[in-house]
Amino acid sequence: MSQAVQSVNVGIIGFGTVGSGTARIILQNAGLIERRTGKKIILRRIADLDTERDRGVAIPQGVLTTDAFEIINDPAIDVVVELIGGIEPAKKFMLAALKNGKHVVTANKALLATHGTEIFTEADAQHRSIGFEAAVAGGIPIIKVMREGLAANNILSIYGIINGTSNYILTRMTKEGAPFDMVLKDAQRLGYAEADPTFDIEGIDTAHKLTLLASLSYGIGLSFDKVYKEGITAITPEDIAYASELGYKIKLLAIAKVVDSEIELRVHPTMLPEDYLISKVDDVLNAVYVVGDAVGETMYYGRGAGDMPTGSAVVSDIIDIASRGETSCERRGCSFLNAAQNAGTGFKIKDISDIETMYYFRFTVVDKPGVLSKISGVLGEHNISISAVIQKGRREGEAVPLVVLTHKAKERDIVNAVREIDKTPVVAAKTRFIRVEDKEYN
Amino acid sequence: MSQAVQSVNVGIIGFGTVGSGTARIILQNAGLIERRTGKKIILRRIADLDTERDRGVAIPQGVLTTDAFEIINDPAIDVVVELIGGIEPAKKFMLAALKNGKHVVTANKALLATHGTEIFTEADAQHRSIGFEAAVAGGIPIIKVMREGLAANNILSIYGIINGTSNYILTRMTKEGAPFDMVLKDAQRLGYAEADPTFDIEGIDTAHKLTLLASLSYGIGLSFDKVYKEGITAITPEDIAYASELGYKIKLLAIAKVVDSEIELRVHPTMLPEDYLISKVDDVLNAVYVVGDAVGETMYYGRGAGDMPTGSAVVSDIIDIASRGETSCERRGCSFLNAAQNAGTGFKIKDISDIETMYYFRFTVVDKPGVLSKISGVLGEHNISISAVIQKGRREGEAVPLVVLTHKAKERDIVNAVREIDKTPVVAAKTRFIRVEDKEYN
Missing domain, CATH: 3.40.50.720 (NAD(P)-binding Rossmann-like Domain)
Structure with a gap:
C-alpha cells in the first residue's frame, strides 16, 4: 500500500x-x-x-x-x-x-x-x-519466459517461427501457389519486406534471434557463427504442394535442440506435420514452441514486429x-549471455553434417524405366531408407519431378547421396532437399 | 562474473x-x-x-x-x-x-x-x-506474462482454456460423439477427473483462475463472486455436431474483456470459430489468448496440470x-491483487444480463408448419436477428431439434425470449443456448 x-x-x-x-x-x-x-x-x-x-x-x-x-x-x-x-x-x-x-x-x-x-x-x-x-x-515476452518463467527447466528443444517476413511469404506461396519472387515483390510493395530483404529471406535475422534464445537456454555464449543458416529463396510452389500432399507445411524454423548431449542450432525451411499447432501460425505472426524437461511442451504466439x-x-x-x-x-x-559465465556446461554445438532427421527430396529426373530403382539404390547404399514416393505427370523421356520422403537419416549421408545421384545421367537438374521435423519419427 | x-x-x-x-x-x-x-x-x-x-x-x-x-x-x-x-x-x-x-x-x-x-x-x-x-x-508462465511481460498494456481481452479436465471431456465428446456422462466416467477412471468433479465441470476452477488473471489485468481485486459461472454438464454431442456444421468448436472458456469501460467476467461453454488457434487446443492442454492495446493478440500454450x-x-x-x-x-x-491498492481504476464488472454476443439456440419443437415463423417472430420482438437456421430430420408431429444462430444480441433479451418461447405449445423441451465468440461479428 x-x-x-x-x-x-x-x-x-x-x-x-x-x-x-x-x-x-x-x-x-x-x-x-x-x-x-x-x-x-x-x-x-x-x-x-x-x-x-x-x-x-x-x-x-x-x-x-x-x-x-x-x-x-x-x-x-x-x-x-x-x-x-x-x-x-x-x-x-x-x-x-x-x-x-x-x-x-x-x-x-x-x-x-x-x-x-x-x-x-x-x-x-x-x-x-x-x-x-x-x-x-x-x-511475445519470450526472453522473460526463457530466462525466468522456464528457469527451472532443462530446455530440450526450441522451434521458432521468428521472422515475420519469411512467414508471410511462405504463407502466401502456400495459399496462392505463387512463386517466391512474385510474393517477395508484393511483400516489398506492402511494406512486409525491406528493399534489401537478405537478412529476412536468407535466415540471417532468424539466426540472430536463435543465437540469443540458445544462449539463454544452454549457456553456450553467443554462437551466431555456429548456427547453420539456409533461407527460403529456393522453395518453390511445387515443393509446397508436395509437402501438402504428404501432410506437411513448410515453415522457416529456428531450431535448437539437445541431441546426445550436443546442441543443434539450425535455421532452414522445414516441413512440419500440418496438424501441429505451430504449423497453423501464418502470415506475419510469430510463435516459439519450447519443450522443457519439467514443463513439457509450451508455445508462445503473437506479433513479431510492428511499432x-x-x-x-x-x-x-x-x-x-x-x-x-x-x-x-x-x-x-547481467552476464547471463556471456560464454565465460557459463563455461563448463559441457555443451558442444553439433555440425550440420552430424544431424539426423527426416528428409524430403525433389529429384528432377528423366522419365524412363529404372530411374526410381537407380535412385533408391544409391540412397540405400548411403543408409537412407524411403518412407514415401510421389511420381506424377509421366512424360516418357522428359524431365519430371520425383519426390521422395525418407526415414531418419544422417545429413552427411544425404549430402553424399545427392552428390552421387546428381552425377548420374538420369538426373536433369540439381536435386533439392528439405529437412522434416516430425515427432512421430524423430 | x-x-x-x-x-x-x-x-x-x-x-x-x-x-x-x-x-x-x-x-x-x-x-x-x-x-x-x-x-x-x-x-x-x-x-x-x-x-x-x-x-x-x-x-x-x-x-x-x-x-x-x-x-x-x-x-x-x-x-x-x-x-x-x-x-x-x-x-x-x-x-x-x-x-x-x-x-x-x-x-x-x-x-x-x-x-x-x-x-x-x-x-x-x-x-x-x-x-x-x-x-x-x-x-505456462501466464502470471509472469500478465504481470511483467505485458505490464505496458491495457488488457483488452483474455480468453482462456484453463481447465484440463473440461477440455479433455469436450475434446473426447467432439472426436467420438460420446455423451458427457460416459466421457466423464472414463476421465475419472483414467485419473483426468476427480471423484468429485464439481469444480472442474461446473466452471468453478476456471472461475478461480479467471479471478486471479482479471485481478492482475484490471486491478479490480479478487472478484470471484462476480464471475458468471456455467459448466459443461448440459452440453450434448448433438450441440457439438451442430456447432461443427456451423464452423464452430465448443470450449469451456474463461473470458475477461473490456466493453464500454466495463469488465465482463464469465466462464461458460463457448462456440469458437474452428480455425482460431485456440480452438485447436485439445485434450488436457491449456491456452490463454490475451489481447493488449500495444502488443495485439498473443497466446500462451502448455500443460495446465501435472506434477x-x-x-x-x-x-x-x-x-x-x-x-x-x-x-x-x-x-x-505484493499487494498487487488487493482491490484497495487498485481503487479508482474505475472498472465496473458487467452483469451477465448486460453482455452482448452471438448465441446458438437448440430448440426442441414439435415438427409442424409455422414453428420457425412462431419462434423467429418471438426472437424478432426481442431484437434478436437470426443469422443461420438448421432444421433436420423432419418427423411430422414429433419433437425435433431446431437450431438457430443469432447475430449479436443482448443476454437479457435472449433470456426473456427463451422464457416466452418455452411457454409456447410448439416447444417440447427446455431450450438450450450457448454463447458464441466470433471476431467477425463481435
Whole structure:
C-alpha cells in the first residue's frame, strides 16, 4: 500500500517505427503503468537525425534532439533505449551509455548476436542491465519466459517461427501457389519486406534471434557463427504442394535442440506435420514452441514486429529495470549471455553434417524405366531408407519431378547421396532437399 | 562474473502430485538453476501426513515430517511452498508462514480467489511475496506474462482454456460423439477427473483462475463472486455436431474483456470459430489468448496440470523470490491483487444480463408448419436477428431439434425470449443456448 512511486527517466535513440511505438506507449499508458507497478516512466529525450517528420505521436516540446549524445551524456537519464538498429553507431552509443552508468534497452538482435559478448561484458563491469525482450519475437515476452518463467527447466528443444517476413511469404506461396519472387515483390510493395530483404529471406535475422534464445537456454555464449543458416529463396510452389500432399507445411524454423548431449542450432525451411499447432501460425505472426524437461511442451504466439508490439516489449524491459533497481546485476546476472559465465556446461554445438532427421527430396529426373530403382539404390547404399514416393505427370523421356520422403537419416549421408545421384545421367537438374521435423519419427 | 551464490531454503507442505514434481525438479535441476541464476535452492523439509508412500523421488534423510509447523516455525526456512490445496488448513498455514517472515509459494487458486485479500494483505504487512504462478495454467508462465511481460498494456481481452479436465471431456465428446456422462466416467477412471468433479465441470476452477488473471489485468481485486459461472454438464454431442456444421468448436472458456469501460467476467461453454488457434487446443492442454492495446493478440500454450509442469511453475516462483530479495514488496507490490491498492481504476464488472454476443439456440419443437415463423417472430420482438437456421430430420408431429444462430444480441433479451418461447405449445423441451465468440461479428 505504501509503495513509494519511483521515477525512471528514459531517452530513446532512434525515432523510427519501434521508437514511435515505444514513445506512444510511454505517453499513453504511463498512468496505467504507474498504478500497476508503482513506477513512473518519464520520456525525457528522443534522438533522431530527422526531428521533423510526423510520426503520429504528440511529443512534448524539448524532447526531440538530433544528437544522441545529449541522451547518453544526460545525467538525469536512467535508461537509454537504442532503436536505430545495425552495428554502428548503435554499438558505440550502447557502450558509451553503459560507461555513463545507464541501463540499456534494445531491439537490436543483429548487434547483440554478433557483438553481444563485448556489450554484455561492459554491462557487467558497470553493473547495469541490457534489456532485449524486443530483440526476439517482438511483443511475445519470450526472453522473460526463457530466462525466468522456464528457469527451472532443462530446455530440450526450441522451434521458432521468428521472422515475420519469411512467414508471410511462405504463407502466401502456400495459399496462392505463387512463386517466391512474385510474393517477395508484393511483400516489398506492402511494406512486409525491406528493399534489401537478405537478412529476412536468407535466415540471417532468424539466426540472430536463435543465437540469443540458445544462449539463454544452454549457456553456450553467443554462437551466431555456429548456427547453420539456409533461407527460403529456393522453395518453390511445387515443393509446397508436395509437402501438402504428404501432410506437411513448410515453415522457416529456428531450431535448437539437445541431441546426445550436443546442441543443434539450425535455421532452414522445414516441413512440419500440418496438424501441429505451430504449423497453423501464418502470415506475419510469430510463435516459439519450447519443450522443457519439467514443463513439457509450451508455445508462445503473437506479433513479431510492428511499432506497438515491439514497443510493448521495450517498455516491459524499462519497467523491469525500474522494478529491479540498480543492483539487478548481482541479483540475476547481467552476464547471463556471456560464454565465460557459463563455461563448463559441457555443451558442444553439433555440425550440420552430424544431424539426423527426416528428409524430403525433389529429384528432377528423366522419365524412363529404372530411374526410381537407380535412385533408391544409391540412397540405400548411403543408409537412407524411403518412407514415401510421389511420381506424377509421366512424360516418357522428359524431365519430371520425383519426390521422395525418407526415414531418419544422417545429413552427411544425404549430402553424399545427392552428390552421387546428381552425377548420374538420369538426373536433369540439381536435386533439392528439405529437412522434416516430425515427432512421430524423430 | 562475481555473482555471489545465495542459498534459499525451501519447505514444502503437501507431498502429493505437485509436491513430488516440485521436489524432483529442485533435487534434479539444482545445479542447472545455480549455474543459470546464481541461486542455490535447498530443499530443507517436506511435510505430509503420509511420509511412507513412495512418490518415486529419492528424498534425503531427515527431510520428511508429518508436522507442517516444523516448516512454518523453522527459522532457517526462507520460502514455504503450500501444496495441500483447499481452504483449511492451507490458509492457516499460509498466514502463519507469512507472520513468521517466510515468503509463500502456492498452487492454490481456490484459496487465493476466495480468501486472497486477507492473504495478500498479510503478505503486504510482512513485506513478503506470494508466488502463485502454479495456480493458473500449470506450467505456462501466464502470471509472469500478465504481470511483467505485458505490464505496458491495457488488457483488452483474455480468453482462456484453463481447465484440463473440461477440455479433455469436450475434446473426447467432439472426436467420438460420446455423451458427457460416459466421457466423464472414463476421465475419472483414467485419473483426468476427480471423484468429485464439481469444480472442474461446473466452471468453478476456471472461475478461480479467471479471478486471479482479471485481478492482475484490471486491478479490480479478487472478484470471484462476480464471475458468471456455467459448466459443461448440459452440453450434448448433438450441440457439438451442430456447432461443427456451423464452423464452430465448443470450449469451456474463461473470458475477461473490456466493453464500454466495463469488465465482463464469465466462464461458460463457448462456440469458437474452428480455425482460431485456440480452438485447436485439445485434450488436457491449456491456452490463454490475451489481447493488449500495444502488443495485439498473443497466446500462451502448455500443460495446465501435472506434477512436473506445475512444479516448473512453483520452482520459477522460488527462483524469482531468491532473485528479487526480501524487499521485493516495495519494488513490485505484493499487494498487487488487493482491490484497495487498485481503487479508482474505475472498472465496473458487467452483469451477465448486460453482455452482448452471438448465441446458438437448440430448440426442441414439435415438427409442424409455422414453428420457425412462431419462434423467429418471438426472437424478432426481442431484437434478436437470426443469422443461420438448421432444421433436420423432419418427423411430422414429433419433437425435433431446431437450431438457430443469432447475430449479436443482448443476454437479457435472449433470456426473456427463451422464457416466452418455452411457454409456447410448439416447444417440447427446455431450450438450450450457448454463447458464441466470433471476431467477425463481435
